[in-house]
Amino acid sequence: MNELRLPSDGPLSWAAELPFYQAGLAGYSDYAMRMVARKHGCPYCITEAMLDHFLINGGKGLEVAELREDDHPICGQLMGSHADEIAAGAKILDGLGYDVIDVNIACPQKKIKRKSRGGHLLSVPDEAIEILKAVADAVEGSRPLTVKMRRAFDDSNEALDGFHKIFQAAIELGYSGVTVHGRTVEQKYIGPSTWESLRKIVDEYGHEHVRHAATKHQKFMIGGSGDIWQTSDIFAMIEQTGVDVVSVARGCIGNPWIFEQARAMAQRKKGGGQGVGDKQGGDAPRIYEQRDVLLEHFELSMQLYGEQQAARMMRKFGIRFSRHHPEGEQIKAAFIKVKGLDAWQGVLDEFYAVDGVGVGVDAAVPDEARTQVSEESCGS
Template sequence: MTAVPASLTLGSLRVDTPVVLAPMAGITNAAYRRLCAEQGAGLYVSEMITSRGLVEGDEVTRKMLVFDELETVRSVQLYGTDPVYIGKAVEILCADHGVAHVDLNFGCPVPKVTRKGGGGALPWKRGLLGEILTAAVAAAAPYDVPVTMKTRKGLDDDHLTYLDAGRIAEETGVAAIALHGRTVQQAYSGQADWDAIAALVEHVDIPVLGNGDIWEAADALRMVEQTGAAGVVVGRGCLGRPWLFRDLAAAFHGDDVATLPTLGEVRTMMRRHAELLSAHMGEERGCKEFRKHVSWYLKGFGAGGDLRHRLALVDSLATLDDLLVGLDGDEPFPVRELGTPRGRQGSPRARVALPEGWLDDTDGRGAHLREDADETTGG
């Protein structure tokens, strides 16, 4: 068993707890990052933005690049397939937006991303991956900003890329690599392969962050003990449970904490979340954004279907307050939900959507891939 780390070092950046909030499209906006940070220490990464969108001044991209006033460490995940755009985008983030950490997305399994050669498909092209990482690290270097990358095991079990990706990351000066222990073909189905994370730890000298199937703080400790990972990346496990970061912070500092909030305490958290969304986006849009979180917050509780339905249509904070009163504040947390998957799961894909001829070679240097400026899918 490996000793449990108490902190995480990424180049010049020190994170007090070795926990990273995974970028999730439509979820990890400034309001949600603030909500999680109020619970415990960690590195809270933005929703993924596109390099081309940033460089070309795309309005959608610009609106996503928003930070909370108390967000002292600005962390952004960047998507791209072109080394030139990536380099320019990293420079803009560092010079104009005060970003202290840039993460590159090479793990997204969504077909509209992989069919363009982006996300989880890109590491198949080892040469292109090296060019992109080199450009990003060079652009960030004058600002002493660490660059990390997130990837998956590979396209499928017959086309694994993670060990080569780790080697290339280390050679190009990347500060750390996060590995989601699933292939692109698996998407979010099945179980994450923690043995692959352990293999990558043995393969490289830079920090490896483990991602996949961390539903409770105990899972995070077990992952680092079994794999030797320097820290963990938490995504779906915190949906409707931002207090998980409180448990994680406690666990990595030697305290055994498992927060089991009553429905009344969850109700307070729901109100705080909607309040932060409204402060950042305006009340109407903030309440609409909040709707998607209702089912996650109430997962396993006995709240009636009609009340859940009305909460999922909330359009103002006043309406939300009226509806929240209808929840039984004394109802205990449904412990049967502990350790169970949250968020999207689905089934493995029949095949991975790729550009024509993508598998013909593993280099890809100088490739001209299509990257849409309005692409906002998270990984």
């Protein structure tokens, strides 16, 4: 019997060699962030979740979804509460040229629950399955489909049963894979991600094949998510749980070097050399490297939003980037005050004019990684 394997061509072919990607992050993972990540070795990116009715209604919601030629392979993530509307949204993403379409039934935010979408759907598995079927029917096999889930709605046996019902339906409906976050919806981002739950999922479903693939030997891809803060976490999750790929979410905000380091580590593990750049899979980015990325990210953001909106958008990125600099607290305070390109450049001139060694990888991990308490938007 032939061994199951991850795809060797198509938009998911990266997974066999580079088992990580940038997650969809509400309020963060726009074109600018994705391009910075790609430049640093990220093989695949997911958009932040797009609401189906925003796509259907056109205008700004549809404009944001439009793609650029250099932004591939790209997965468009959809979220909605009605099967007919999310099917219409899937057709729009299909027409826009997204390589993969992902259905989000993971987001734990209160406003999502009130709208009966995202992670709420894990509490109503029949409705979730109806949505998955509607998307599959709408796309008609034109491109791979994936799902983002959490390990259950809560810790009850009933919720766990619902999770498995949805997961099994994704397999039977021909989806190419599911990424599971190791927290429940009720947990939000409080407490640790339970990697052991991912191990159990792999043990149960790790030998499934993609039902609608051209060959029965294409492996159903299982991804893991939650508490990925540095490069070593990516490979620790793979080793401890057996997942095929790892979703890097909050850990890559203000830290595109995680992908450069992960690519280098993946290639060294396969005996293929260092990979992108000079990183050894964990070296701190130097001050000049940080400066160049900060400037590039701001300029890309200006192309999208104009100077004033980009300045507002980039403050939160600057705060995240500041943790790599020895004077992080002062830089954080300075970025908070930024209102335009001149002010942004002023921070770079003041703190990034002299090259030097950045903060070590462990020290640069954000506080929420240590406290395991966060109210971040959907993503990890």
